[in-house]
Amino acid sequence: MTLAIPHRALVASIAIATATLHSVSAFAGNDPLPSWNEGEAKASIIAFVESVIDPAAPTYVPEAARIAVFDNDGTLWSEQPAYFQALYALDRLKEKAKADPSILTSDTLKAAAAGDMKGAMAGGEKGLLEIVNVSHSGLSVDDFKADAHEWLTTAKHPTTGMTFATMTYQPMNELLRYLRDEGFTTYIVSGGGVDFIRAIAPEAYNIPVHQVVGSEGTTKYVVSDGVPSLMKEGGLSFLDDKVGKPVGIERFIGVRPIFAAGNSDGDYQMLEYVTAGEGPRFGLIVHHTDAEREFAYDREGHIGVLNQALDDAAKEGWLVVDMKKDWATIWTD
Amino acid sequence: MTLAIPHRALVASIAIATATLHSVSAFAGNDPLPSWNEGEAKASIIAFVESVIDPAAPTYVPEAARIAVFDNDGTLWSEQPAYFQALYALDRLKEKAKADPSILTSDTLKAAAAGDMKGAMAGGEKGLLEIVNVSHSGLSVDDFKADAHEWLTTAKHPTTGMTFATMTYQPMNELLRYLRDEGFTTYIVSGGGVDFIRAIAPEAYNIPVHQVVGSEGTTKYVVSDGVPSLMKEGGLSFLDDKVGKPVGIERFIGVRPIFAAGNSDGDYQMLEYVTAGEGPRFGLIVHHTDAEREFAYDREGHIGVLNQALDDAAKEGWLVVDMKKDWATIWTD
Numbered sequence: 325m326t327l328a329i330p331h332r333a334l335v336a337s338i339a340i341a342t343a344t345l346h347s348v349s350a351f352a353g354n355d356p357l358p359s360w361n362e363g364e365a366k367a368s369i370i371a372f373v374e375s376v377i378d379p380a381a382p383t384y385v386p387e388a389a390r391i392a393v394f395d396n397d398g399t400l401w402s403e404q405p406a407y408f409q410a411l412y413a414l415d416r417l418k419e420k421a422k423a424d425p426s427i428l429t430s431d432t433l434k435a436a437a438a439g440d441m442k443g444a445m446a447g448g449e450k451g452l453l454e455i456v457n458v459s460h461s462g463l464s465v466d467d468f469k470a471d472a473h474e475w476l477t478t479a480k481h482p483t484t485g486m487t488f489a490t491m492t493y494q495p496m497n498e499l500l501r502y503l504r505d506e507g508f509t510t511y512i513v514s515g516g517g518v519d520f521i522r523a524i525a526p527e528a529y530n531i532p533v534h535q536v537v538g539s540e541g542t543t544k545y546v547v548s549d550g551v552p553s554l555m556k557e558g559g560l561s562f563l564d565d566k567v568g569k570p571v572g573i574e575r576f577i578g579v580r581p582i583f584a585a586g587n588s589d590g591d592y593q594m595l596e597y598v599t600a601g602e603g604p605r606f607g608l609i610v611h612h613t614d615a616e617r618e619f620a621y622d623r624e625g626h627i628g629v630l631n632q633a634l635d636d637a638a639k640e641g642w643l644v645v646d647m648k649k650d651w652a653t654i655w656t657d
Numbered sequence: 658m659t660l661a662i663p664h665r666a667l668v669a670s671i672a673i674a675t676a677t678l679h680s681v682s683a684f685a686g687n688d689p690l691p692s693w694n695e696g697e698a699k700a701s702i703i704a705f706v707e708s709v710i711d712p713a714a715p716t717y718v719p720e721a722a723r724i725a726v727f728d729n730d731g732t733l734w735s736e737q738p739a740y741f742q743a744l745y746a747l748d749r750l751k752e753k754a755k756a757d758p759s760i761l762t763s764d765t766l767k768a769a770a771a772g773d774m775k776g777a778m779a780g781g782e783k784g785l786l787e788i789v790n791v792s793h794s795g796l797s798v799d800d801f802k803a804d805a806h807e808w809l810t811t812a813k814h815p816t817t818g819m820t821f822a823t824m825t826y827q828p829m830n831e832l833l834r835y836l837r838d839e840g841f842t843t844y845i846v847s848g849g850g851v852d853f854i855r856a857i858a859p860e861a862y863n864i865p866v867h868q869v870v871g872s873e874g875t876t877k878y879v880v881s882d883g884v885p886s887l888m889k890e891g892g893l894s895f896l897d898d899k900v901g902k903p904v905g906i907e908r909f910i911g912v913r914p915i916f917a918a919g920n921s922d923g924d925y926q927m928l929e930y931v932t933a934g935e936g937p938r939f940g941l942i943v944h945h946t947d948a949e950r951e952f953a954y955d956r957e958g959h960i961g962v963l964n965q966a967l968d969d970a971a972k973e974g975w976l977v978v979d980m981k982k983d984w985a986t987i988w989t990d
Contacts, residue, residue: 388865465907518908522911532721533910533911533912534909534910534911534912536911540908543904543907543908544900544904545900545901545903545904545926545930547929550933551933552903552926552929552930552933554903554904554907567877567878568878570878570885570887571876571877571878571887574798574876574887575851575873575876576867576909577866577867578855578865578866578867578869579866579867593878593885596880596885597878597885600883600884600885
């Protein structure tokens with residue numbers, strides 16, 4: 325049987341059928357963000373991505389400029405009851421102090437090594453930095469990364485009992501993959517230490533180490549018995565937080581990204597810098613609203629404070645993702 | 658006509674024909690390094706590359722680990738009679754001093770602004786840094802890059818009369834392309850300022866800005882009238898030279914490269930660090946031996962001193978490229 329259909333009508337009907345199939349497929353199998361509940365958050369992300377990848381749209385952005393930056397602690401993985409790196413630092417400090425108790429030169433360090441969290445945290449950020457400095461120095465960058473990787477994949481989180489490396493957010497991992505599938509380059513831009521994150525970023529997020537920007541300790545080039553290595557020394561040489569994030573972005577990426585995701589006021593300047601650029605921009609804030617499945621916190625606390633950025637989100641046009649409402653799943657499978 | 662050829666013999670003869678075609682093609686049209694004269698230098702580069710890209714060879718290196726690092730001044734483009742960035746700094750200083758003579762707060766700066774090169778250079782590296790600091794500060798990174806790009810593509814070199822952007826070496830540009838064609842990622846790791854090189858690297862070398870590592874001035878995130886930008890302030894925050902090069906490599910790349918090219922003792926530690934790693938490694942030194950076509954200098958001088966690295970090259974297994982003998986062409990066409 326042959327139907328006589330005029331050529332133009334046939335082409336048009338194929339086009340419609342294709343378009344329909346395309347929309348249908350988004351709901352049935354090809355959903356790029358299956359762990360995101362249907363709603364405004366998911367729809368606005370997809371609408372943004374589709375607007376920048378369509379070569380015919382005035383909002384088109386060429387691949388080289390499709391740069392997306394993500395905070396890590398509280399944005400890609402959990403940060404409670406303390407930054408994972410702080411928990412790692414405590415474990416390392418205890419170990420180091422066993423071998424050489426003379427490293428415990430302050431009350432903060434003594435409290436930390438004794439497992440007295442309250443005493444250790446009494447020194448605030450300065451105390452935390454002291455713990456990190458002492459626990460993270462005196463070994464090569466390679467040895468440090470190997471040790472951090474071991475810890476992240478074997479030590480257990482105090483409340484969930486999961487290994488730390490598995491406490492990444494499935495919806496954010498899907499977002500990273502979706503963006504990369506659509507020609508974006510995805511970077512981590514974290515206040516955390518760059519070596520700590522690089523130890524796990526390739527397997528946790530499929531992000532290569534050169535796309536991880538973070539805070540930096542001083543490293544020194546040392547040749548010992550003819551073998552060169554980079555040794556970690558105490559001391560912070562770059563703080564990739566707050567106003568430091570745009571600086572880190574310029575230094576490591578060299579172009580202004582068009583997409584930024586964070587979860588705290590430490591990401592304010594990154595969100596501001598990224599979304600103030602010309603053309604299509606997207607700012608995203610992960611709001612921790614799910615005390616049952618993860619943790620609930622925002623304006624107050626010792627970590628991940630989200631206050632000014634929450635106040636200004638509507639004005640700035642940043643999407644606030646409600647973890648409880650918007651995420652069907654929390655942890656990466 | 659049908660020839661009765663046994664299947665296995667046919668396959669073998671095709672394999673031989675293919676192999677033959679492949680070797681022949683290297684000499685007839687598909688030479689990856691046409692501006693390199695035939696000889697040991699060219700042959701050893703090609704042999705190295707072929708050894709790491711052959712999946713069947715024990716020397717095979719997967720693509721992700723095929724990282725190559727290149728010094729810039731004297732390795733990818735000329736550096737005489739002074740670093741191009743120093744010449745740019747002098748031009749900028751003169752301009753700035755016209756608008757505001759009060760910036761000339763030292764004899765070095767006054768001499769530099771007056772075009773008294775000898776006086777300006779009397780302060781050595783410290784004086785040069787002072788000139789760079791004053792001339793490169795007080796504007797945004799974006800404005801600086803635009804200005805540097807304009808200068809590099811219009812100002813003329815004092816002895817060749819060429820624009821600076823065209824004084825890149827054709828043989829090195831071929832090497833960069835050859836490596837990239839074979840799955841390498843090519844980075845610049847330069848003692849020069851990162852913003853200055855990024856202003857021209859994409860068009861001069863086809864290297865994207867995030868693959869340029871260099872010395873860094875302090876930058877500050879500033880929001881002015883609601884518009885955020887990164888402002889260049891005076892002061893050096895990272896010196897990517899000598900022992901700084903391996904540090905910069907670890908910070909920006911995060912894995913040890915397998916190929917390094919330099920031209921002076923400022924590249925010694927980079928060559929040492931790269932070639933000390935396990936598996937196949939390649940170190941290359943560009944030796945400036947061609948006073949007629951470019952410049953001839955090595956062990957002595959105010960710039961690009963090649964002394965210790967030249968002494969140790971044989972022991973370390975680094976290839977010393979003789980510009981006069983090994984390069985058929987100097988400048989990029």
